[in-house]
Amino acid sequence: MKKLLPHPLSDAPDALMAKAGYVRHCVEAGRACYHRRLNDPPFPRFHALVAMRPRGMEIDLHFDALDSITHKGNHDQPWAYEGGRINEELFRVVEAMSGKACLKEIYRPPSPASPTGALPPKKKPSLFDLLFKSM
Structure with a gap:
């Protein structure tokens, strides 16, 4: 499903997509x-392809899934490009970019290791x- 966000944009495309929770x-x-x-x-x-056009930023959004049996993608399926799931996500993306809605967090990657200045956890x-060192 495609959506055109007309100029002027409030920020660079990378920053706008990051507001919506997307990683380039x-x-x-x-x-x-x-x-x-x-x-x-x-x-x-969710997979978004973003292109700058003369009239604004075009977002082409679809849903990527992998069939666990055949290990093939779903690019030939119409439900991956339109329908409730895609409409809802595209609406959420536009709202997040405009600052009208907070980011609905679905997934957050694991946090990086503790800072280098922090003490390592004490070994149990x-x-x-316990049995032999105290002798």
Whole structure:
């Protein structure tokens, strides 16, 4: 499903997509590709192709899923490009970009390791340590 956001844009495309919870991952046919995962595995996810046009920013959104049996994608399925799930997500993206709605967080990647200045967690003594080290 495609949506054109007319000029002037409130920010750069990368910043606008980040507001909506999307991460840039490549450039495909001259369009920037962004995705928003639903959980920890890479699929299923929303996939947005963003192109700058003379009249504004065009977002082409679809849903990527991977069939666990055949290991094939769903690019030939009409439900991946239009319907309730896509309409709702595109509406949410536009609302998040305009600042009218808060980000509905579906997935957050694991947090990075603790800062380098932090102390490492204290090691718990093993059963061997408890029984024999105190002698």
